[in-house]
Every structure is written in structure tokens, then in C-alpha cells.
Amino acid sequence: MTADGDPLEPYDGILLLSFGGPERPEDVLPFLRTVTAGKNIPDERLEQVGEHYYGFGGRSPINDQNRALIRALRAELDRRQVQTPILWGNRNFAPFTREALTQAHERGIRRLVTVITSAYSSYSSCRQYREDLAAAQQELADAGLHVEIDKVRTYVNHPGFSRTNARLVTEAVRGALRSGTDVADLRLLFVTHSIPTAMDDTSGPGDELGNAYSRQHHSLAQAITAEVNATLDTDLDGELVFCSRSGPPNQPWLEPDVNDRLEELAADGARLVVLAPIGFVSDHMEVVYDLDTEAARTAEGLGVELVRVPTVGVDAEFVSGLADLVLERAAQARGETPPSPAWPGSPLRSTCAPGCCPNLREARPALCGQD
Numbered sequence: 001m002t003a004d005g006d007p008l009e010p011y012d013g014i015l016l017l018s019f020g021g022p023e024r025p026e027d028v029l030p031f032l033r034t035v036t037a038g039k040n041i042p043d044e045r046l047e048q049v050g051e052h053y054y055g056f057g058g059r060s061p062i063n064d065q066n067r068a069l070i071r072a073l074r075a076e077l078d079r080r081q082v083q084t085p086i087l088w089g090n091r092n093f094a095p096f097t098r099e100a101l102t103q104a105h106e107r108g109i110r111r112l113v114t115v116i117t118s119a120y121s122s123y124s125s126c127r128q129y130r131e132d133l134a135a136a137q138q139e140l141a142d143a144g145l146h147v148e149i150d151k152v153r154t155y156v157n158h159p160g161f162s163r164t165n166a167r168l169v170t171e172a173v174r175g176a177l178r179s180g181t182d183v184a185d186l187r188l189l190f191v192t193h194s195i196p197t198a199m200d201d202t203s204g205p206g207d208e209l210g211n212a213y214s215r216q217h218h219s220l221a222q223a224i225t226a227e228v229n230a231t232l233d234t235d236l237d238g239e240l241v242f243c244s245r246s247g248p249p250n251q252p253w254l255e256p257d258v259n260d261r262l263e264e265l266a267a268d269g270a271r272l273v274v275l276a277p278i279g280f281v282s283d284h285m286e287v288v289y290d291l292d293t294e295a296a297r298t299a300e301g302l303g304v305e306l307v308r309v310p311t312v313g314v315d316a317e318f319v320s321g322l323a324d325l326v327l328e329r330a331a332q333a334r335g336e337t338p339p340s341p342a343w344p345g346s347p348l349r350s351t352c353a354p355g356c357c358p359n360l361r362e363a364r365p366a367l368c369g370q371d
Contacts, residue, residue, distance in 0.1 A: 160321010192279020206355020
């Protein structure tokens, strides 16, 4: 904390940066055009994808979830007597990142610390947001304005995220066993968003092993499984599966798909599957459609009971962890060396290394990194 008592010095604003989503049916197609810009996907195909949204009234859950997260984080910071304002921006829909930065400047905010609503390392889950920040900052610069921007560290293994997921999974498995399910009939699947294998291969700093995206998920899944087994005296084998593949059929993506694996588990005698969406922060479309609708339909058709673990959402432990992360980043920005708790493994970077999670289509400027 600084001499004047401001624990977030040098930051005078916090930016929650998210994916964004449509608010009404007429927003769906413009939103999908923004998401797929530069990929030459015809509107006919986008309309097919849009059916997922139209089935929920043309409104993505993600915006209300972000509003709820901002309220929860505001309450937690107020509890700690931290008055720093929180702003909200999206990569793909209003309020866009450039709008959030313009608002910040108008309010006299000159340095932001950013929390991205994605916990893992890859191009689509980290660097693409950093590119979005750079593009928005450049738009402000073209108008003669400037807001400096940093971000918190990648937080897949910050205890606020990882331990919260461990608790939620443990509670779900405990509930399944209390309902009378034999542990021999139970399977544990951890699910995340699939990405192209080429993106996974290049995820992480350019001078390291790559595959950071899949390695981070496997590491967390293994740690949670060990925690469940130690707490409940079970011997489960957790597995990582994927959802939401969207690329062309000839492009390799991470597998197995959750629906394919459910079919295999059913054939192997599974009667109940605990499905833990550790790849997601909240119950947005990839959760409520791909898991709660599509995977649930698959499980029902197989005669398998599906228990879906909650995402961390606005869980108090997760929100407290986000507050810890912004305070940690502020201390680092002041040149201090604050405690940086991590489980499992060591704390990850807040300033991305050169070559981290590269854009495989074209090189673009990105903030909060060394390249």
C-alpha cells in the first residue's frame, strides 16, 4: 500500500474485459459477423450458428453474468475500502473495448489494470484480448487521448479460481455419491472450449514448450481429481474433454469431444457423469447450449445421468481472488514483490513473454507483453 493509503496505486481504474454477446435477436447476426471478421464465413452459415442464440431469445447470458461479476467485485472492493472504479468492455459487442477506454479517459482515468474473463493461455483466450486492447488504445491515440493499460496474471492456478473449482467439483461428486450412486458407476469429466491444435501447439511463451493451453487444463484437472479423491476417499480418474468446435472439418482441433466421450463411457458401463466446466468462468453460451442442452441431450439418450458442476461465476472465493489479483498487480507495478499464491504449480505471468500465444494469421500489436 502506498503512503497515501491507496492499495491500487498506480492504477486509477479496473477494466473487466470479456467476449461480449447479443442482447436481442436483431443483435445476433452483427455479433457473429464481428466474431468471425476476416474469415469469409457467409451469413447463411452464421444464421445456422445463430440458432443457438435464438433458442435463448436471441440473448447471450454472458452480458448479465458480467454485470453480476462487476457488482460482486465492486462489493468485495468496497468491503476492503478500495474505491477504484470498475469499467466494462467487450471484444465483440457493446460496450466495445474502445468505448470503455473512451469512457475511462472522460472520467479522468489514466491507468487501468485489466481482468480478462478467461483464465488460460492461448491466442483466443489471452493474446487476442491483448490485441483488442492495443487496437482500442491506438484509436484513442488517433484522437489525441491516452490510457495506459496493464493486466493481471493468467489466473488458471490462482487459488481464487483453482481452489474454487476444486471445491465445486468435490461438492458435486459428494452429492452424487450421497444420492446412492455407486462410485464404480461414476465418471468425472473436465470440459473446456476446444481450439485448433496449431493454436494449442503455439500457446505459451515462444521460447518454451508450447501447448500451454492443454497443459494448464490437464494440470488443473489432475490436481482437482487428486483433491476429490483425498477428500472423499475415492479413486476416480478425471479426464479432459472439449466442446464448441467450430472450424472446418479438415482442420485438427483438440479432442475428444464431450459428446463422443459420453457415448464411450456409456458403453463402458458409466451410469452417472459429473461434468466440470473448468475452462469457463461463467455459464455463457458454450455452457448453457453446448453442455446444458447438447451434452445433456446426448446423456439422456444414452441413459446416463449428467451432473453439471457450476462455473465459478460470482462465487465469493473466486471474486475475492480477483480482488487479490488486482492488488497483487498494483504492488508489482509499484516495484514491490507481493506474495503470489498458486495451486497447482508456480504463478504465471502478468506481462507476457516475447512470442507468447502468437497470432497465426497475421502479426498484430498487443499490449501487456514484451513483444
